[in-house]
Amino acid sequence: MSRVKGLRARIADATENRRVVRAVHRATWHKVDARVAALGKLRHAEELRARAARIRQHTLENLPRYLEQFVERAESLGARVHFAPDAAAACRIITDLARTQGLKLAVKGKSMTSEEIRLNEALEAVGVRVVETDLGEFIVQIDHDRPSHIITPIIHKDRREVAHAMARELGCEYTEDPTEMTKIARRYLRDIFRHCDLGITGVNFAVAETGTLCLLTNEGNGRMTITRPRVHVALLGIEKIIPRLADLPVLLKLLARSSTGQPMGVYTTLINGPKRPGDVDGPEELHVVLLDNGRSDILTGPLPEVLLCVRCGACLNACPAYRNIGGHAYNSVYPGPIGSLLSPLLYGHAYDELPRASSLCGACRLACPVKIDIPDLLIRLRALTRDRQPWSKRVLMRAWGRAMQIPWFYRLGQSLLREFLPDNGEGWSERGPGPLKDWTASRDLLRPQALSFRRLWEEELHDER
Numbered sequence: 001m002s003r004v005k006g007l008r009a010r011i012a013d014a015t016e017n018r019r020v021v022r023a024v025h026r027a028t029w030h031k032v033d034a035r036v037a038a039l040g041k042l043r044h045a046e047e048l049r050a051r052a053a054r055i056r057q058h059t060l061e062n063l064p065r066y067l068e069q070f071v072e073r074a075e076s077l078g079a080r081v082h083f084a085p086d087a088a089a090a091c092r093i094i095t096d097l098a099r100t101q102g103l104k105l106a107v108k109g110k111s112m113t114s115e116e117i118r119l120n121e122a123l124e125a126v127g128v129r130v131v132e133t134d135l136g137e138f139i140v141q142i143d144h145d146r147p148s149h150i151i152t153p154i155i156h157k158d159r160r161e162v163a164h165a166m167a168r169e170l171g172c173e174y175t176e177d178p179t180e181m182t183k184i185a186r187r188y189l190r191d192i193f194r195h196c197d198l199g200i201t202g203v204n205f206a207v208a209e210t211g212t213l214c215l216l217t218n219e220g221n222g223r224m225t226i227t228r229p230r231v232h233v234a235l236l237g238i239e240k241i242i243p244r245l246a247d248l249p250v251l252l253k254l255l256a257r258s259s260t261g262q263p264m265g266v267y268t269t270l271i272n273g274p275k276r277p278g279d280v281d282g283p284e285e286l287h288v289v290l291l292d293n294g295r296s297d298i299l300t301g302p303l304p305e306v307l308l309c310v311r312c313g314a315c316l317n318a319c320p321a322y323r324n325i326g327g328h329a330y331n332s333v334y335p336g337p338i339g340s341l342l343s344p345l346l347y348g349h350a351y352d353e354l355p356r357a358s359s360l361c362g363a364c365r366l367a368c369p370v371k372i373d374i375p376d377l378l379i380r381l382r383a384l385t386r387d388r389q390p391w392s393k394r395v396l397m398r399a400w401g402r403a404m405q406i407p408w409f410y411r412l413g414q415s416l417l418r419e420f421l422p423d424n425g426e427g428w429s430e431r432g433p434g435p436l437k438d439w440t441a442s443r444d445l446l447r448p449q450a451l452s453f454r455r456l457w458e459e460e461l462h463d464e465r
């Protein structure tokens with residue numbers, strides 16, 4: 001098994017790949033502009049964001065009650081609800097279902113939760129073929145790649161790369177025409193839809209009041225995945241519950257605008273149980289797998305606000321770090337600012353570095369439709385994982401903290417920096433010594449001024465007197 005590279009090495013790899021950096025830059029800026037324009041046209045956008053935040057906050061504060069209500073309503077509509085405490089249990093529930101019912105071909109809608117539990121691998125291990133039906137996820141699958149964005153899985157690919165993958169893996173004629181490529185994928189997937197017997201989707205929101213599942217897609221593949229196979233499995237993270245049907249429009253108005261700048265997702269599907277007598281389509285069986293997988297611990301831990309997230313991806317697009325390194329450098333299903341919080345909380349110590357890979361500029365906070373204060377959470381998570389940092393770093397930071405509290409020591413540090421930081425002639429240093437070497441490798445450092453702010457201030461006071 002190949003060893004996973006450290007964060008620094010992954011960032012270095014990512015920034016060297018100019019093609020990926022260009023593709024991610026272009027796409028994320030486009031989405032940022034589209035989001036700003038779409039929200040600009042929405043009346044009372046700020047009030048709506050505040051309402052959405054309140055709905056999510058209220059839900060989390062009353063989650064056990066709403067979960068119970070959802071289970072009762074969904075079962076009364078004919079769904080079977082399973083509770084999965086962790087990823088292994090969720091995979092077991094779904095693979096057992098496939099095995100006992102002899103299901104062999106699964107079509108799948110886009111679902112980050114299924115990526116989180118590595119469902120495809122589990123199903124393939126018991127002989128079920130899984131075919132992704134979201135176009136981006138389909139490309140990722142045939143190219144043996146990984147998604148790099150929670151909404152736009154192939155944000156790191158350009159059309160040439162997609163064209164090569166399609167020609168190589170599907171045996172079709174090489175074309176870089178997006179319309180032609182979409183038609184090829186469509187033809188391929190139509191045949192799969194004809195023969196599939198299991199449909200798997202994620203869920204955007206589940207309404208406790210009515211037992212309704214809400215699913216947003218842009219390609220209509222979600223509807224085909226739900227209605228065509230005999231059995232439908234909806235994989236639902238427990239935090240995706242909302243209390244009332246009336247809460248849904250508030251969140252829907254913000255979700256698509258924040259994700260892609262669209263006023264609405266192209267297809268909004270509401271699922272109320274399996275097919276009933278007289279229905280023309282729908283699955284004969286609907287199974288809802290309620291996934292915990294660490295969410296209860298997050299909810300009762302010091303950073304429950306992380307679970308307010310509605311997975312719109314806006315914070316990824318807004319983040320300058322994400323834009324420069326892309327999603328793969330995070331080495332997690334959940335990249336970007338929200339991934340830097342979720343990954344350590346869900347997967348543990350191996351992701352301790354991620355909260356530190358942020359400039360804390362606050363662009364993510366401004367972009368978030370449910371007003372999650374991501375920079376504040378990142379700082380709090382850094383503090384919680386401080387004891388697991390290398391001792392050299394801890395000693396250095398403690399010394400720095402102390403020094404900042406001793407005025408004469410601070411002044412001495414300033415003078416030393418002025419003395420030893422090379423000047424590029426414009427008051428900046430491009431090559432710092434010792435611990436400043438890494439910092440100045442990718443950015444310049446402003447040299448301390450001859451007359452410090454403190455001295456200026458003192459002189460000002462002196463003159464006034």
Ligand code: SF4
Pocket residue numbers: 308309310311312313314315316338364367368369370371372
């Ligand atoms: S944290 Fe906010 S902006 Fe980021 S994905 Fe979640 S809801 Fe969207």
